[in-house]
Amino acid sequence: MNHSHDEPTKAWSRKKVLLVDDFRNFIVTMRNMLASLGFVIIDTAHNGEEAVDRIMSRRYDIVLCDYNLGPGKDGQQVLEEVKQRQLLSPLTIFMMVTAENSLEMVMGAAEYQPDEYLIKPFTKQVLEKKIRRLMEKKESIRRIEKKMEAMEYQEALEICEELIGQHPQHLADLLKIKGDLLIKKGAYEEAQRFFHEISSLGKFPWALLGQGRINYLQGRYEEAEKIYRELIRANDKIMAAYDELAKTLTKLGRFPQAQEILMQAVEVSPKAVRRQRELGEIALRNQDLDTAQKAYSRAVKEGKFSCYKSPDDYTGLAKVLAENAAPEKGLKVLQEAAAEFSQDVPSLVRISVAKSVAFMKMNKPEQARKEIDAAMKIINKDPATFNPAVGMDLARTLLSQGDGKLGREFLRRIVQSNHEDETILSNVKEMCKELKLEGEGEKWLEEAVEEVVRMNNEGVRLVQSGDLKTAIRYFEKATETLPENKLINANAAYALMLYLKAKGPEPDKLTKVRNYLSRVHRLDADYPDLPKLVSIYRQLTQVQLPWMKTID
């Protein structure tokens, strides 16, 4: 048992390490310890914000991050942020250093868990062994991560199975990865069976969450609800369970209950910006204006330290204030937002639209119109700044200003861009009801959806008839009409790729394929057919798809 570890390990001299702690003495100690283990490249950060900046600018092999970092972000928030923004390579080892072994570990239990916890103080030898073990683990899953990144889920699954046989010591991680892969691949039945088998080994939060998600994805919302509730009963710190439960209840149309769950969640963990925003949204919907105002205000406040900062927090707060008979205050919030997001064009669109709503409440239709015109000018120049939320607000203002034609045009654009999204369709329906566009509205909406279906079917028919040239031209036109429709873009890419498969590669057509696929990915990174399309693309060319970072 008595190894001598006094000689530094050569292989580690090229590994990049980041040390994060607000306690400078500890950094000095750790630096010495790491140096004596053979590490040479050691960067430091003294607070959460600095840590995120460092991780953004350099790819580290190891991050050692203390949980308590003083004011600002804590270690868990750093981890969530860099994972959420995909700044952290899946091959980077992230170790959370804590002073004790309790609460904080559970908080990240399900989704954003570090690779390892280190409880202070620890010896050099403990650190060395943990690093060695984790490097081994990362090395063994490197092949899976590569395939996952490339969306080659079947191949990733095969490697995963192979590794479960070869490296049983990493069983827990590999099983978790397998569950993720099955869901990503869309093999819901198989995933269902898998999670069921796992549940006989123990009630792991990640497996229960997976089970809930599968039920949700297959529309068994009551089942999903039961699982999430059970999970929360067993451990009230698993925040993802609250979020998923609220989402499920919303799907079931039980809005007050969804709000109640989110209120419980913010009680446990009040710092999460996104959750506060969601609470604000649903409370506003439930006309619980006090709760909505509190939640949005908190979101704005916490957002200052967070990657989840969004203009939606400000526009939401402004909306609540407007409904609460204080549109002037709302306008002030929006001015603050405009300063905060002055560099971000899509945000400015949203803020302008929200301002128009406030001006309408203040009975200032001219100023409202000015904001609308400003927003539309940007949208016309850059259609990517348009999204359903912006469109809804635009339409609302236009319709209540009496500009029914333009307002309806926006609603139509939302519906036709998202003709398969039931939530969006029902939101539009509700708005029509509210603005008394009902009778004609219902029928008009159905027709708009049918038109897209017909359009797509015609294209598919052309593809099937084998007249690919015509099909390509047809879909190209369709994507011009509906640039934000996932299905149309996906089929446009598909038709082009079938053609290229038969005729051999043509660079300009491949560029078009890449554009369509990128659009689908931007609109919905989890679009179910995307992996299949990507795999066809791979057979045509080696050129990397723009959104993929390479894992080496």
Place this chain on the structure above:
Amino acid sequence: MDENHRLDFADIIASTIHDTKNTIGMIFNTLEEMTARCGRQGCAHHQDLFLLQYEIKRLNNGLIRLLALYKAQKVPLSVNINLHSLRDCLEEVIDQNEPVLISRGIDLELDCPDDLFWSFDKGLVVGILDNVLNNAYRYTKNRLKITAKKEGGYLILGVEDNGPGYPPGFIMDGSFPEDMTKSVSFLTGNTGLGLYFSLLVAAAHRRENRRGYIRIANDGALGGGIFTLYLP
């Protein structure tokens, strides 16, 4: 000062502990460096430094436990269950204790199958074992043994020694004591808080209608005391 502005004494203690722990951490790591240097130079105080390291670790464990109990009082103990390789976990416990084992010339044997996996909260269970080991040093003659196996739907983790065994008041047959305050005796000098915490952790592990428990006896294979943790 009115009622609302008075600080809760428990909160004061908790925040002081946090602060103290930082200092202890510094001392611990500095001492570790010194011990290593001292070992290389073959100086006479080498053994004393090991002893210091051990005592500091005990101090630290005590504080960690206090913090955990403080939190357990505010909210129920949450367990973070995952599937773990027992060999990995137990090697980790041993690594943490290696300096002391060496300094005291204690021979530690690990009896654990490579392919043994179980579901439990690793942080909590490793914490318990670390504590038990820390105690066992003081009483063992020169041998310790850690065993892991599964039997009858339980994972059974044992820590045994070849010392004089546990005193009668500590013997425990596996049931959760009706009144835990009885086993916490401040008079004997041993507060029993470690034991109390172990019981909480064991009982927090549940499966269907079974829950974890602890057995303390003097019938180990090495002839001394044996501490056994049963996890469903």
